[in-house]
Amino acid sequence: MLRPSVSIPRRGRGPLWRDPAVRALFFQVMLLAMVLGAIGFLIHNTMTNLDARGIRTGFEFLDHRAGFPVSQTLIDYSSNTSTYGRTFLVGLANTLLVSALGIVAATIIGFLVGLARLSPNWLLARLAGVYVEIFRNIPLLLQILFWYFAVLRTLPSPRQSLSLLDSFYLNVRGLIMPAPEAQAGFMATPLALAAAVVGVIALAIIARRRQAATGQQWPVLPLSLLLLIGLPLATFWMTGAPLEWSTPELSGFNFRGGMQVLPELVALWLALSIYTAAFIAEIVRSGIQSVPHGQTEAARSLSLPGRLTMRRIVIPQAMRVMVPQVTSQYLNLIKNSSLATAIGYPDLVAVFAGTTLNQTGQAIEVMTMTMLVYLSISLIVSALMNLYNARMSLKER
Amino acid sequence: MSAIARDTDEMLIASRPPPTPQGGVMYWLRTRLFSGPVNSVVSIVTLLLIVRLVWPVIDWALIQADWVGSSRADCTSDGACWVFISTRWSQIVYGFYPLTERWRVDIVLGLFFTLIVWLVMPRLPGKRAAALMALVGLPIIAWVLLLGGMFGLPHVPTRAWGGLMLTLTIAAVGIVGSLPLGVVLALGRRSKMPLVRAICVIFIEFWRGVPLITVLFMSSVMLPLFVPANVEFDKLLRALIGIMLFWSAYMAEVVRSGLQAIDKGQGEAGAALGLGYWLRMRLIILPQALKLVIPGIVNTFIALFKDTSLVLIIGLFDVLSIIQAGLTNSDWLGFAIEGYVFAALVFWVFCFGMSRYSQHLERRLDTGHQH
Amino acid sequence: ATLDDVKSRGQLRCGVSDGLAGFSSPNAQGQWQGIDVDFCRAVAAAVFGDPDKVSFAALTAKERFTALQSGEVDLLSRNSTWTASRDNAMGLTFAGVTFYDGQGMMVRKDLGVSSAKELDGASVCVISGTTTELNLADYFRANDMDYNGVSFDETDQSAAGFDSGRCDVLTSDSSQLAALRLQLADPESAVILPERISKEPLGPAVRQGDEQWMKVVRWTLYAMLNAEESGINSDNIDEMRDSPKTPDDARLLGRDGNFGEQMGLSNDWAYNIIKGVGNYGEIFERNVGMDSPLTLERGENALWNDGGLQYGMPVR
Amino acid sequence: MSDTQHRPAATGEATPMVTISRLNKWYGDFHVLRDIDLSVARGERIVICGPSGSGKSTLIRCINHLEAHQQGEIVVNGIPMTNDVKRIEQIRRNVGMVFQHFNLFPHLTVLENCCLSPIWVQKKPRREAEKSAMEYLERVRIANQAHKYPGQLSGGQQQRVAIARALCMHPEVMLFDEPTSALDPEMIKEVLDVMIELAHEGMTMLCVTHEMGFARTVADRVIFMDEGQIVESAPPETFFNEPRSSRTREFLGQILGH
Amino acid sequence: MSDTQHRPAATGEATPMVTISRLNKWYGDFHVLRDIDLSVARGERIVICGPSGSGKSTLIRCINHLEAHQQGEIVVNGIPMTNDVKRIEQIRRNVGMVFQHFNLFPHLTVLENCCLSPIWVQKKPRREAEKSAMEYLERVRIANQAHKYPGQLSGGQQQRVAIARALCMHPEVMLFDEPTSALDPEMIKEVLDVMIELAHEGMTMLCVTHEMGFARTVADRVIFMDEGQIVESAPPETFFNEPRSSRTREFLGQILGH
Numbered sequence A: 001m002l003r004p005s006v007s008i009p010r011r012g013r014g015p016l017w018r019d020p021a022v023r024a025l026f027f028q029v030m031l032l033a034m035v036l037g038a039i040g041f042l043i044h045n046t047m048t049n050l051d052a053r054g055i056r057t058g059f060e061f062l063d064h065r066a067g068f069p070v071s072q073t074l075i076d077y078s079s080n081t082s083t084y085g086r087t088f089l090v091g092l093a094n095t096l097l098v099s100a101l102g103i104v105a106a107t108i109i110g111f112l113v114g115l116a117r118l119s120p121n122w123l124l125a126r127l128a129g130v131y132v133e134i135f136r137n138i139p140l141l142l143q144i145l146f147w148y149f150a151v152l153r154t155l156p157s158p159r160q161s162l163s164l165l166d167s168f169y170l171n172v173r174g175l176i177m178p179a180p181e182a183q184a185g186f187m188a189t190p191l192a193l194a195a196a197v198v199g200v201i202a203l204a205i206i207a208r209r210r211q212a213a214t215g216q217q218w219p220v221l222p223l224s225l226l227l228l229i230g231l232p233l234a235t236f237w238m239t240g241a242p243l244e245w246s247t248p249e250l251s252g253f254n255f256r257g258g259m260q261v262l263p264e265l266v267a268l269w270l271a272l273s274i275y276t277a278a279f280i281a282e283i284v285r286s287g288i289q290s291v292p293h294g295q296t297e298a299a300r301s302l303s304l305p306g307r308l309t310m311r312r313i314v315i316p317q318a319m320r321v322m323v324p325q326v327t328s329q330y331l332n333l334i335k336n337s338s339l340a341t342a343i344g345y346p347d348l349v350a351v352f353a354g355t356t357l358n359q360t361g362q363a364i365e366v367m368t369m370t371m372l373v374y375l376s377i378s379l380i381v382s383a384l385m386n387l388y389n390a391r392m393s394l395k396e397r
Numbered sequence B: 001m002s003a004i005a006r007d008t009d010e011m012l013i014a015s016r017p018p019p020t021p022q023g024g025v026m027y028w029l030r031t032r033l034f035s036g037p038v039n040s041v042v043s044i045v046t047l048l049l050i051v052r053l054v055w056p057v058i059d060w061a062l063i064q065a066d067w068v069g070s071s072r073a074d075c076t077s078d079g080a081c082w083v084f085i086s087t088r089w090s091q092i093v094y095g096f097y098p099l100t101e102r103w104r105v106d107i108v109l110g111l112f113f114t115l116i117v118w119l120v121m122p123r124l125p126g127k128r129a130a131a132l133m134a135l136v137g138l139p140i141i142a143w144v145l146l147l148g149g150m151f152g153l154p155h156v157p158t159r160a161w162g163g164l165m166l167t168l169t170i171a172a173v174g175i176v177g178s179l180p181l182g183v184v185l186a187l188g189r190r191s192k193m194p195l196v197r198a199i200c201v202i203f204i205e206f207w208r209g210v211p212l213i214t215v216l217f218m219s220s221v222m223l224p225l226f227v228p229a230n231v232e233f234d235k236l237l238r239a240l241i242g243i244m245l246f247w248s249a250y251m252a253e254v255v256r257s258g259l260q261a262i263d264k265g266q267g268e269a270g271a272a273l274g275l276g277y278w279l280r281m282r283l284i285i286l287p288q289a290l291k292l293v294i295p296g297i298v299n300t301f302i303a304l305f306k307d308t309s310l311v312l313i314i315g316l317f318d319v320l321s322i323i324q325a326g327l328t329n330s331d332w333l334g335f336a337i338e339g340y341v342f343a344a345l346v347f348w349v350f351c352f353g354m355s356r357y358s359q360h361l362e363r364r365l366d367t368g369h370q371h
Numbered sequence C: 001a002t003l004d005d006v007k008s009r010g011q012l013r014c015g016v017s018d019g020l021a022g023f024s025s026p027n028a029q030g031q032w033q034g035i036d037v038d039f040c041r042a043v044a045a046a047v048f049g050d051p052d053k054v055s056f057a058a059l060t061a062k063e064r065f066t067a068l069q070s071g072e073v074d075l076l077s078r079n080s081t082w083t084a085s086r087d088n089a090m091g092l093t094f095a096g097v098t099f100y101d102g103q104g105m106m107v108r109k110d111l112g113v114s115s116a117k118e119l120d121g122a123s124v125c126v127i128s129g130t131t132t133e134l135n136l137a138d139y140f141r142a143n144d145m146d147y148n149g150v151s152f153d154e155t156d157q158s159a160a161g162f163d164s165g166r167c168d169v170l171t172s173d174s175s176q177l178a179a180l181r182l183q184l185a186d187p188e189s190a191v192i193l194p195e196r197i198s199k200e201p202l203g204p205a206v207r208q209g210d211e212q213w214m215k216v217v218r219w220t221l222y223a224m225l226n227a228e229e230s231g232i233n234s235d236n237i238d239e240m241r242d243s244p245k246t247p248d249d250a251r252l253l254g255r256d257g258n259f260g261e262q263m264g265l266s267n268d269w270a271y272n273i274i275k276g277v278g279n280y281g282e283i284f285e286r287n288v289g290m291d292s293p294l295t296l297e298r299g300e301n302a303l304w305n306d307g308g309l310q311y312g313m314p315v316r
Numbered sequence D, E: 001m002s003d004t005q006h007r008p009a010a011t012g013e014a015t016p017m018v019t020i021s022r023l024n025k026w027y028g029d030f031h032v033l034r035d036i037d038l039s040v041a042r043g044e045r046i047v048i049c050g051p052s053g054s055g056k057s058t059l060i061r062c063i064n065h066l067e068a069h070q071q072g073e074i075v076v077n078g079i080p081m082t083n084d085v086k087r088i089e090q091i092r093r094n095v096g097m098v099f100q101h102f103n104l105f106p107h108l109t110v111l112e113n114c115c116l117s118p119i120w121v122q123k124k125p126r127r128e129a130e131k132s133a134m135e136y137l138e139r140v141r142i143a144n145q146a147h148k149y150p151g152q153l154s155g156g157q158q159q160r161v162a163i164a165r166a167l168c169m170h171p172e173v174m175l176f177d178e179p180t181s182a183l184d185p186e187m188i189k190e191v192l193d194v195m196i197e198l199a200h201e202g203m204t205m206l207c208v209t210h211e212m213g214f215a216r217t218v219a220d221r222v223i224f225m226d227e228g229q230i231v232e233s234a235p236p237e238t239f240f241n242e243p244r245s246s247r248t249r250e251f252l253g254q255i256l257g258h
């Protein structure tokens, strides 16, 4: 007998409001009406109030010349010609940069510290505990200031820069490196990189096949790294190194030419990763503890070594507890990057919701844009993580 | 076979007490710090590092420091100048609360700490009464006393609140409010009704997605644009609502992750006992889920506690902001380090307290379930 | 109208800085102090006869104009520079100038720089979201020079950044530079360059479209200036009122005419201001001048007849 | 066994306790229960057996709506099963269940596990609930473990707690899903004794078990399931001695064979 | 049963597979295992029985160091048990275990559960590992469920997966903690048949079970535990027919009684 395509509705013989379907529908319609009503009310009020106060609105300001410089620009920007709209993109790029770096570092540190907290090594566990208690419990702003001034204090002035090969310089203004300028024929190198990526994927598949056939396990990770680095490098040399380097030179107060890693970026990155890692460590700990002990025992009795037990058995199951919370921490990290203004890192809030807002006074537009940007970044991160979470959830009866 | 060799009817081996574990400082050191070559190296390096890093701090903060005085002129030594803190002490605690009315804050703070101690000390009896007092009595008393304007107490507007009392007020309200709200949202997110679920998801993702700063900014300087003219909201109230909604979204995700880890059989067993949805949640699912995610909950509490500093956006001064504002006073320019170190210490003490208590709870609630 | 709102509320809501030495910052007793704060108190005194009927809203640089636009505060007295765009496009009106400032630069001594013109390629620490940031850009462009800007959102941090060598130059309003120099680990290691690269007239602002309220604020300032010019201060004001020396004094202090009522205030409005807060000179000296740790000269802020720019319109 | 003659007349009652008619259930495309028809009289004791994966657990889980079915009707104690939450709760209040995996609440002590339903569903005073719970715990011989947590008990001890917990509800129907699977023979006997006593008090029971001894001596009817169908349903004598279907014979052959 | 005569000479081997001497273990102050002495020869099949909570599970869990003991010695396959992780892993590679609660990995399919150890520990090719896993799954008759997740299986099916998973390691010693508790009689027979086959291949087995039929027909030795001690240890004929201790007699009396 095949399953009926429509399950037969079994309407309750009780009163209508007891029927869960009717009840659910009613509540849902009510809720929707309320939410829509509230939104409409707010919009209406805002429009009337703006009118009454004669406040100018609109987005023309985005086309006006900004006229202030930004210390780190990942995309083309010049204080003379670029517009306020451009400041938005510049700030956004900077926010994304530090967030991405921070998320990677915080995840790694957080996992390590969280695992260390559960380590049988007393000292390691204690150290991890101290790490969490210190960095979780002090306001991030103070930590950012601490790292910033700690970093600055240890670095020499531009004239006493530490230099390497006369092209890398480290000083209080940051790490100054030669900047590459592509010449004809350089395109081969990125192409080689793409080829390497394809190669790595193929390698993974082949390794898997090989394992399936013979049981041999290849060191896929080192091989991939070799491929990823080696192939583009070889191509680069073979095509005759078609890059010109603009080397930095000390002229006047500062280095000119080359590219620069700002100490603000480093300090902010350090602080964000170390701070968020403390939270992630606790989440990792609770996730691992939530996995029933029987699972570890079963793995042990299958004589899986400790590392493999963690990787194959415990962590996949701990993910259920960890993923939503770690997502929250990622979102927090992204948002906390706006504390950058305290140390002069030009992120979105500093550049756009700070300087631009102040120059133009168009708070509603600027704040709305800022909020929407954070919201979209967050939603993307969160959507990805929820997808992952759904994949991790268990199949049950 | 020894069992066979035993006398058949008197084979019982009496239960013996377990062998006493080895003790002593040397044993402790050997097993904990120097149990192997790697461990020993790590231990020694760590100890050296601690001495190298911690000693200068102690020297600066305690040994060389100036403690008494009334102005910067009293700071003569090389160490920290705690005079700044001591002259500002009352402001750090009370903010701009009127001098003559500060006894009211004292009563509330006293009551607050008494209740906390009462709730936290496992040996003290009457937890239920204390909890009731803390959740119902204290807010009412605090509201009447701090705000005034009734029973002959002069009105103290919330603008005048500040410092530690403000931090604690916001943190307490935020913590007490966001947890239940978060639980409801988390349950809603796992609800079977699509619209309820959708609304909870939207709510959670919205609040998790926007920076609290912009929320407070909107709620403070832009709110008058959103509401009809001449509707007035207390600024603190706005901040409280904003903070509560914001953190409840985070709490919801923490709770959800706990719910995900609970075996389905638990809910089924509850259902089979005739418990309805809410009872099942309250008695069976949530206690286990919440226990599982205590670290996550405390993470959120700690983050919330520290984020109270953001109320500066709406012109209120918490501990950190009031210290920062004090540093701009022309009499005390240049004492930022002392101010920041002290602020860090204040936050650290409270957060560390929460953290320790939560770990104690985790241990106490561990019922040795191994599945 | 704002004046009626303020009166019916019984309190003036005044936006000040969340901490700026000499302009507004809380003292150990938790009272707000500074020129900007005293100006708020003066307006409160003019309206209510009581300088304490004011509540201060601490605003960051980002929020200040929005807070005023949205009606969160009645008056913005927060070291804001009077510029054309702010006056015209943002729905604000500046009511006068309480402090004539100019942007200056401080450099490390060991750079051996004596003029701002030699700063090509320097790193500059600046406060974000202020006119300072824009003036800086204009100045360097006008002189065909390059620079790296590092924008902090707190004065403290920018000074610390300068101190630790992150920047060669610290730029800010010169009223602040002097104070910031004192904060350095070694104040002798830095010098303030002679150039003023911009005009920074700081003054109170109100919402556009409310003439009456704007005039109350404007005349509060004039009353304080006129009082200083006539030698009326908070100590001698009672005897001056009882026996005014000149007809001007009599009119100012409400012994003659109904100038207060014309504005919607009481006739002793100016008396209340001086009695409660003091004349302009008193406020200046108390907060930023010789009686304060900042020890600024009067400079442009001296009265017109002392060679300065401060000029109170006659009460007539 | 001595109590065979005490059995109440299982079929003499007017309305049946549980009526299942043409019940069908699918997991995805997998047809677990196929056209199940079953009527259980008041006080009747039914043993369900059958090979692993034949749908025994699924069937009894349908009776208190832990699984929703797609076709057919279930009536428990005169209450027809619908999607209505209130009604489902009403049914569940009358139906106790012992799970194959026990599903004890690990955060509650044994005693608290047992008192949960009496206190919160039946609104009994705590003291009374605890007294009656202790009596049941006594019956399954673990009263001395009442203040331990489930995690500290051995498998058999946990199973007995699960039984006591279900009994504390004073249900009219009890569903047992292999209630003796984790017990040692001594314990099995005691648990079965408890179940027999309950039967004397007029309790209706559906019991999934492979204890053929129990089926033989206690059951009023033995049901044999295979591939989601009821293959055979007969009183134990008939079932064991003259099974009708060849599948049953095969199954019984295995049992008697080992 | 027909295979009784195929039993290998259990005591003929030189070194014993497992030797336990004067083993003592405490949970806090509770003395769970008291002076246990036990030597298991290669290919010997031992059944452990005893009342609930008598320490049976604890004993076999000590053999692969899932529980640490406080006093006494355990030697498995010539390797003495110490705290050294490497050595413990070496021992575990030779010791398979079937848990009372199955402890399947819920995030892996049945097949993945079975292939985990062959692939990662024994470094077998996946294809080969899967083939051999499918064979074992076939043996316990759930090859058709290989791609389901444990959560989608019935209790008995889960138990069979647990057995197959342990067998896939090709261990030299198997520890079974009530491997048939959730099975129906048919299935029990099949599982036991598998176990007997294993025994023929020379596998050593320690099996906690209350299947007295199994003990009688398959075991080389039956051990009766009570209150943490070995009360009786004898070949099944002796054990069932002329038990020495009165405690054993009492226990057997219960079994035969029902």
Ligand SMILES: Nc1ncnc2c1ncn2[C@@H]1O[C@H](COP(=O)(O)OP(=O)(O)OP(=O)(O)O)[C@@H](O)[C@H]1O
Residues within 6 Å of the ligand: B368, D151, D152, D153, D154, D155, D156, D157, D182, D184, E027, E030, E032, E051, E052, E053, E054, E055, E056, E057, E058, E059, E100
């Ligand atoms: N973590 C623990 N703390 C305290 N006591 C424990 C703990 N684990 C087990 N016990 C006790 O140890 C005793 C032996 O447990 P064990 O699981 O070995 O029994 P068993 O013989 O396997 O019983 P069953 O047949 O019911 O499974 C039991 O009385 C149990 O209550």
Ligand SMILES: Nc1ncnc2c1ncn2[C@@H]1O[C@H](COP(=O)(O)OP(=O)(O)OP(=O)(O)O)[C@@H](O)[C@H]1O
Residues within 6 Å of the ligand: A396, A397, D027, D028, D030, D032, D051, D052, D053, D054, D055, D056, D057, D058, D059, D100, E145, E151, E152, E153, E154, E155, E156, E157, E182, E183, E184
């Ligand atoms: N969620 C699910 N998805 C797919 N199949 C399922 C699911 N849950 C159960 N099944 C299948 O339904 C069948 C019946 O399961 P059920 O638990 O009722 O068996 P049972 O008769 O109780 O067996 P046992 O005696 O082993 O407990 C089994 O074949 C099982 O694999």
Ligand SMILES: [Mg+2]
Residues within 6 Å of the ligand: D056, D057, D058, D100, D177, E154, E155, E156
């Ligand atoms: Mg079943």
Ligand SMILES: [Mg+2]
Residues within 6 Å of the ligand: D154, D155, D156, E056, E057, E058, E100, E177
């Ligand atoms: Mg056991």
